[in-house]
Amino acid sequence: MRKIRIVLFHSFLFVLFTILTQIGGIVWLICIPLLNYIKKYVLHKIQRWIAYLLGPLLIYLIVTFSLIPLLASLWGRVPLPINHGSLRPLTLMTVLLNRHYVRKELRNVVLETSEQMTAKFPGTVVHYLDAGFPFIHGFPLLPHLSHNDGEKLDLAFFYTDVLTKQPVNDSPSPIGYGICEEPTSNEENTAAYCTSKGYRQYSLLQRVMPQGNKKNYLFDSRRTKAIILLLVQNRRIGKLFIEPHLKKRMNLMKYDKIRFHGCQAVRHDDHIHIQLP
Ligand SMILES: [Zn+2]
Numbered sequence: 001m002r003k004i005r006i007v008l009f010h011s012f013l014f015v016l017f018t019i020l021t022q023i024g025g026i027v028w029l030i031c032i033p034l035l036n037y038i039k040k041y042v043l044h045k046i047q048r049w050i051a052y053l054l055g056p057l058l059i060y061l062i063v064t065f066s067l068i069p070l071l072a073s074l075w076g077r078v079p080l081p082i083n084h085g086s087l088r089p090l091t092l093m094t095v096l097l098n099r100h101y102v103r104k105e106l107r108n109v110v111l112e113t114s115e116q117m118t119a120k121f122p123g124t125v126v127h128y129l130d131a132g133f134p135f136i137h138g139f140p141l142l143p144h145l146s147h148n149d150g151e152k153l154d155l156a157f158f159y160t161d162v163l164t165k166q167p168v169n170d171s172p173s174p175i176g177y178g179i180c181e182e183p184t185s186n187e188e189n190t191a192a193y194c195t196s197k198g199y200r201q202y203s204l205l206q207r208v209m210p211q212g213n214k215k216n217y218l219f220d221s222r223r224t225k226a227i228i229l230l231l232v233q234n235r236r237i238g239k240l241f242i243e244p245h246l247k248k249r250m251n252l253m254k255y256d257k258i259r260f261h262g263c264q265a266v267r268h269d270d271h272i273h274i275q276l277p
Pocket of ligand 1 (some may be wrong): 273
């Protein structure tokens with residue numbers, strides 16, 4: 001019975017770490033002999049639990065930063081930069097969870113675009129959100145429906161400080177999702193429509209994300225429109241998703257590449273989704 005419990009415990013963590021990071025499950029399996037070694041030789045209880053925690057974490061970080069970028073190139077994927085002057089992850093968790101891999105072509109597009117943004121708006125940093133995992137075409141990056149081939153990427157909106165009205169580089173949501181630039185009463189409310197049609201997941205992130213920080217920021221339509229224009233005018237970008245009311249508000253109706261993603265997805269008035277084809 002005890003053996004079954006141990007197998008179930010390791011299986012649960014394998015699935016959980018695989019869903020979150022793709023490689024975390026395999027790293028956990030590799031670490032099982034290490035955990036057994038710690039159990040046998042580290043006798044002090046607190047030291048043993050510290051070793052349980054730090055041992056696998058250290059191995060995961062070494063694999064994540066040294067081995068995975070090399071192996072990902074075999075699947076035609078490259079990591080997005082971590083500390084580039086004009087392009088960075090909004091949260092380091094994106095990188096730590098290996099969710100920042102894309103095809104080289106997409107990395108080049110977003111790097112060029114971010115540099116153009118910094119040239120046009122000095123001091124501006126473009127923040128990326130979820131991209132894709134390093135390996136296997138079709139491997140899902142939950143909760144996204146389509147981020148499974150290195151050809152999709154989410155970017156954060158731009159904001160200004162509500163008091164100073166000056167552009168800022170941070171975002172009201174710590175993960176870039178879930179704090180929305182909602183439609184006014186005169187605008188098309190796709191979120192309400194999709195929810196009324198039974199698509200309960202459409203505004204799920206907004207419901208779970210604390211909204212307290214929203215009052216400190218204003219949606220920066222000037223810079224957000226500028227980056228959207230740079231992206232849709234780039235022939236390598238195939239589609240861009242934002243919520244229909246923002247497409248209309250920013251006067252972008254003539255751009256066919258800017259599409260509505262459908263009620264089966266989640267709302268896109270908190271971020272920009274781009275994809276190659
Ligand atoms: Zn997306």
